Amino acid sequence: MAMPLRQSVRIGTYLLRQKLARNDKFPLLVELEPLFACNLKCAGCGKIQHPASVLKQRMPVEQAIAAIEESGAPMVSIAGGEPLMHPQIDEIVRQLIARKKFVFLCTNAMLVAKKIDKLDIKPSPYFSWVVHIDGLRERHDEAVSKQGVFDEAVKAIADLKRRGFKVSTNTTFFNTDTPQTIIDVLNFLNDDLGVDEMQISPAYAYEKAPDQDHFLGVNETRELFRKAFDGGNRKRWRLNHSPLFLDFLEGKRDFSCTAWGIPSYSLLGWQRPCYLMADGYAKTYSELIETTDWDAYGRGKDPRCANCMAHCGYEPSAVIATTSSLRESIRAVRGS
Numbered sequence: 431m432a433m434p435l436r437q438s439v440r441i442g443t444y445l446l447r448q449k450l451a452r453n454d455k456f457p458l459l460v461e462l463e464p465l466f467a468c469n470l471k472c473a474g475c476g477k478i479q480h481p482a483s484v485l486k487q488r489m490p491v492e493q494a495i496a497a498i499e500e501s502g503a504p505m506v507s508i509a510g511g512e513p514l515m516h517p518q519i520d521e522i523v524r525q526l527i528a529r530k531k532f533v534f535l536c537t538n539a540m541l542v543a544k545k546i547d548k549l550d551i552k553p554s555p556y557f558s559w560v561v562h563i564d565g566l567r568e569r570h571d572e573a574v575s576k577q578g579v580f581d582e583a584v585k586a587i588a589d590l591k592r593r594g595f596k597v598s599t600n601t602t603f604f605n606t607d608t609p610q611t612i613i614d615v616l617n618f619l620n621d622d623l624g625v626d627e628m629q630i631s632p633a634y635a636y637e638k639a640p641d642q643d644h645f646l647g648v649n650e651t652r653e654l655f656r657k658a659f660d661g662g663n664r665k666r667w668r669l670n671h672s673p674l675f676l677d678f679l680e681g682k683r684d685f686s687c688t689a690w691g692i693p694s695y696s697l698l699g700w701q702r703p704c705y706l707m708a709d710g711y712a713k714t715y716s717e718l719i720e721t722t723d724w725d726a727y728g729r730g731k732d733p734r735c736a737n738c739m740a741h742c743g744y745e746p747s748a749v750i751a752t753t754s755s756l757r758e759s760i761r762a763v764r765g766s
């Protein structure tokens with residue numbers, strides 16, 4: 431599906447500015463992780479294994495805003511951990527919106543009912559909730575290792591939509607998925623729940639994740655998405671990805687990794703090279719760009735990247751390829 435007009439214009443202008451300034455590396459979106467603590471313990475999670483001394487830390491608002499300002503990124507996805515466990519999460523969101531950043535607040539939704547009336551966040555064209563849903567009831571509850579989470583998330587999505595918020599979802603697929611389980615969950619989110627947009631991702635094999643047996647290989651991923659997208663599903667679903675990234679997922683196109691386009695900033699600093707792997711941290715985005723050997727990463731270069739088809743590495747590549755081609759730009763505007 432096409433991006434909303436305001437967002438397309440802002441991102442298009444931003445990309446043009448980078449081109450005119452001959453910047454070959456720049457951030458499209460920052461993954462901001464202002465805490466690692468979470469109220470769930472999903473088996474595929476690579477974040478909650480930090481030591482207790484790190485898990486209890488919360489990033490100060492000024493630090494979060496300064497990092498985003500320094501990077502210059504037009505979009506920010508706030509994740510973690512569970513961002514609603516941060517006592518000043520609404521202040522971070524408000525300050526980013528005031529700077530006209532497009533903000534995506536990721537949540538497992540378990541705290542929405544308890545916190546929503548206390549949060550000072552209003553619907554805005556610059557703001558969207560992103561609720562984590564990995565499958566229909568049984569699959570989702572199994573993925574997050576807790577019963578009742580799916581029902582709570584569905585209730586929260588309906589409540590947030592009733593309050594006038596834009597609500598998207600983020601769904602991660604594992605090798606226990608089939609084309610039909612993908613179709614079932616995306617049909618449910620698209621048609622029954624009526625979420626505004628859906629993000630999809632093959633799970634990345636975090637070295638620290640407790641469950642190492644259910645990550646997808648590249649060929650498995652391509653086949654899975656090719657079959658799931660068949661019969662007009664891809665066109666019908668409101669997927670929040672560029673057409674070229676969806677082509678990439680189903681194996682019609684291939685790209686090099688451009689992880690500098692979706693960098694991650696957390697309590698530990700700017701993570702090298704991406705939010706999936708941690709080969710050290712830089713203090714600033716400029717330092718991250720200048721001191722990382724970007725050519726050492728990506729499929730065929732680093733064995734840890736072998737099965738990665740994550741959006742943080744390949745969506746920026748798809749967006750840059752889109753803006754370099756008139757035909758692809760027209761496709762992206764049409765959302766086909």
Ligand code: SF4
Pocket residue numbers: 468469470471472474475476477478510511512538562574
């Ligand atoms: S909800 Fe997200 S951060 Fe929390 S345990 Fe699950 S994957 Fe990790």
Ligand code: SF4
Pocket residue numbers: 687688689703704705706707727728729734735738739740742743744
């Ligand atoms: S391929 Fe890119 S995004 Fe994926 S793990 Fe490697 S560096 Fe990170």
